[in-house]
Amino acid sequence: MRHVAIVGSGPAGYYTAEALQKADDIAIDVIDRLPVPYGLIRTGVAPDHQSIKAVSRRYEGVALTDNVRFVGHVSVGTDVSIDELTSLYDAVVLATGAPHDRPLDIPGASLPGVIGSAAFVGWYNGHPDFAKLDPSLDAPGVVVVGNGNVALDVARILAKTPEEFAGSDIVSHARAALSDSAVREIHILGRRGPHQIAMTPKELGELGHLERASPRVDPADLPDEGDDAMLEPGMRKSVTHLRSFAANPVAKPVTIEFDFFAMPVRIEGDGRVERVIVERTTLDADLRSHGTGETYAIDAGLVISCIGYQTPPIPGVPYEHGRGRFASDEGRVLPGLYAVGWARRGPSGTIGTNKPDGARIAEMVLEDIGRGAGKAGRAGLDALLANRDIVPVTFRDWRKIEAAEIAAALDGNPREKFTSVEAMLAAIGR
DSSP states (O other): OEEEEEEOOSHHHHHHHHHHTTSSSEEEEEEOSSSSOOTHHHHTSOTTOHHHHTTHHHHHHHHTSTTEEEEBSOOBTTTBOHHHHHHHSSEEEEOOOOOEEOOOOSTTTTSTTEEEHHHHHHHHHTOTTTTTOOOOOOSSEEEEEOSBHHHHHHHHHHHOOGGGGTTSOOOHHHHHHHHTOOOOEEEEEOSSOGGGOBOOHHHHHHHTTOSSEEEEEOGGGSOOGGGGGGSOHHHHHHHHHHHHHHHOOOOOSEEEEEEOSEEEEEEEOSSSOOEEEEEEEEEOTTOOEEEEEEEEEEEOSEEEEOSOEEOOOOTTSOEETTTTEEOOBTTEEETTEEEOTHHHHOSOSOGGGHHHHHHHHHHHHHHHHTTOOOOOHHHHHHHHHHHTTOOOBOHHHHHHHHHHHHHTOOTTOSOOOOOSHHHHHHTTTO
16 A cells, blocks of 8 residues: 655645545545645635635545545644654655745834735635734725735725625624725735736626726826737736726725836834835836836725745755745655645646646656555554544544534525634534
């Protein structure tokens, strides 16, 4: 029997497990520090994008096969070390994602009211690490830094009415806080221009259908329309949305202002965020942004940085600090140790990008381990955890947690998520 451990139960982890479980004579343990699976699908995807979250049913199908096991509420690096795992398994695959925010490295970034998107998204999605975040929503202005889909998600969630969350799985504490929000002006800052955004047409188009919020684009920021012909089709559709926003400004109580060619250089405030100082930029021939020296101020009580993510280091695992990911040779980290998904390549691509990545790493693992080395595998892990009085959460346990969340849902909503590990464990009688 060949034994493989996958650390992380998000898309990269389950796509890798899916590819591996088709092989003969193999047992796969998917280990996660939380008692609940699916990683980014549960706590990263926007709660009003339920069609994207539906991919978890595919992962459930993998988890229910005889040779795949979920080992929840076990923290690698704390409860069990990487060296211990590599001694027990023929291969260990790191699929931990990139759950930490890249820091916003400007003066004032440590002021209360400056938070990263991982924290804010985790707050409205009920991640136990961020459920008590309590972001400041008592001022009219919010600055969202970044020009990707995460920035759009953040702006859209801030702008929606309570009624627009029907059918979503936004958690109750966020729903309540957003319903009392004083936010009326949301600025999305991008260092470069409309032709350099990383926003997809679907997400941009959603902004044009919000009940109380209107997106705005300064026509002067748009390049000549003829230049759009050089763009790939998806980007061209995205820019078409921006042109529509510029041509058809609508008066609504909340505005979502796209500030292009805008670089935050300083955050100011007396004890908390009060304003953001923004420098106008220009692009050089290589499309790199440079400050012009011209600045302006945006009044804001909250700054949300959506500038990228990092994989947290694990003791004993080579790490690229500059890129925020594990150091690997196309996925091979050390003998018997691999990385997949964002942990391998950094935070790039979509959820679907992890499927071919998982298949590629699975193929590599199977090639390297051959028929296996007769290691202890899951029996060895069980014995080690039992010796430390650690009781893992099984997939059967998870289904009890899920059933309790579904039972607690508001009418029309898919679930009401538990937002603490303690509540999750209580649902299974611990």
